[in-house]
Amino acid sequence: MQLIDPSHPIYKPLWVRILIVAVCFGWAAVETLGSQPFWAMLSGALGAYSAWMLLLNFKPQPPAANVEAPPQDDADESDTPADDKK
Numbered sequence: 038m039q040l041i042d043p044s045h046p047i048y049k050p051l052w053v054r055i056l057i058v059a060v061c062f063g064w065a066a067v068e069t070l071g072s073q074p075f076w077a078m079l080s081g082a083l084g085a086y087s088a089w090m091l092l093l094n095f096k097p098q099p100p101a102a103n104v105e106a107p108p109q110d111d112a113d114e115s116d117t118p119a120d121d122k123k
Contacts, residue, residue, distance in 0.1 A: 054091035
């Protein structure tokens with residue numbers, strides 16, 4: 038199960054990925070200073086996971102080519118019964 042989808046366009050700028058990791062580790066430091074080891078471990082683990090997914094394992098996707106398919110008609114005139122044609 039993947040909690041963070043690194044192919045999402047919001048993660049493309051480097052500063053966004055660094056900010057997410059920094060906020061997680063910063064919150065872990067706040068919880069450590071507040072003597073809350075459970076929440077410090079939880080946010081530290083989230084920081085480690087986000088660092089792994091967004092910084093170490095990140096592979097940017099190349100921009101997709103905009104190729105338009107030719108329009109297709111839903112019903113062709115030759116498909117209609119001859120009795121309905123006027």
